[in-house]
Amino acid sequence: MKGVFAIALGILAAIGGFVDIGDIVFNTAAGATFGYELLWAVVIGVGGIITYAEMCGRVAAVSERAVFDAVRERLGFQVGLVALVAAQLVNLLTIAAEVGGVALVLELLSGLPYRALLVLALLALVLVLWVMPFGWIERVFGYAGLALLVFAVAAIKLHPDWAQVARGFVPKAETDNLAVYGYYVVGLIGAAMVPYEVYFYSSGAVEERWRPKDLGINRANALVGYTLGGVLSFALMISAGALLLPQGISPEHLGSVALVAEVPLGQIGLILALVGMLFAISGAAIDSVFAGAYNLAQFFGWEWGKYRHNAGAPRFTIMWAVMLVLGFLVVMTGVDPILVTEISVVFSVVALPLTYLPILLVANDRAYMGRYGNGVVGNVFGVFYLAVLLLIALAAIPLLIASNMGQG
């Protein structure tokens, strides 16, 4: 019974932890622009994160290696260093976007000036990271992020044309603006597969000392947690498609995202949407800050982990603080966090193959994995997604330019 309970808790945390500023921005923008037509791209993205999160969790449980241990061992120092630099630049942009997003939500909640709220967000995040144990962070932010389920209720209340919704799950591109359409496909897949999620997931598995006996929990977390996280993405896109598209509103502010819950559900919908966004984005800020510190510590062989107290892994502690402050400084310049979000997602797509290739190699290495190596299904999905990522990595930057960042 205790096992079932632990799995349920992990799944809840995964749902709340899946959605971040990138998902919120891209799903609502895609819904407002193309209605339900791009739901299939979310399915592909969610399938990708499930495939690689499960693989990373399994590698962590069996070989006790986190992502960047594997990256350096398998790709060697030079290619590993390139992967590290790429990952850290993307992480930095992600952190900046999430910290900015937290301040934007606080602004909507309080009406106070944005820059003051950025400082408040920084201080609150530092305090949480310094004081709270790993398990608490995961649960508090994961559970509170579940308030985002209000968007699922909103989507139903908005009475979308369900036949139309169903057709959105079939890939097609009937549009006169292929560049914008392609840009959103890249953005939706990229937002679902942002690299910090797997860095964090795999390091978390090592922190929680998963062993082969925990592989069931790993599979359940990845499969059920991210699938339900994907449902939240569907809900955002469907409600944006039902409400914003007919009105011709393009969601350039998080305020119009909250509007999507407020119109059908009133004040309570608005508050739940903002609280859900606040915790989900704060949780993502924390995850991405940790991800940055995990990567550095694993590449250079330092002590790492929240389970060692702050002074027990001092370089790791200093590096998460540095990553957080750097991200804060990026948005403190006044650059629009939504713009940073879009750029971070597109560039993360470019960095993704370097993250996922070594994981696939290690997951197939019997010397590391014994009988827990990848099966046929794992490899078919793994190779398929590596090919998808390579394709969209090549297309990402040309599409960003051709579509004028989705503006057409």
Added chain:
Amino acid sequence: MSAIDLGLGILDHQVVDSDGHHCGKVDDLELEGVREGKPRVAAILTGPPAWRGRGRLGRLAATLTGGHVVRVAWEEVAEVSADVELRRTAGELGLARGEERARRIVERIPGASL
């Protein structure tokens, strides 16, 4: 010792001391007896200057980073599994300096042991 692929089996692996603390990666290896045709690992090298042997980017990274290299004689290696496990503590082998320096900074802040 049984056959190990030096490239994949030791190089770039995590170094762990006798207390289980992480204390660097195997940044390079010191080989001897190569000329006699009987190469063996004499020592593992860890620390940024050891990256000089790791290609152009390694040289660049070493130049930018500074620091010093620590040589750990192969006799100090207890076991090679996922990690390279040492017989003594990081402090005794001179592998704890970076972590100690950072610890002195972090320990000044209240709540460092949380």
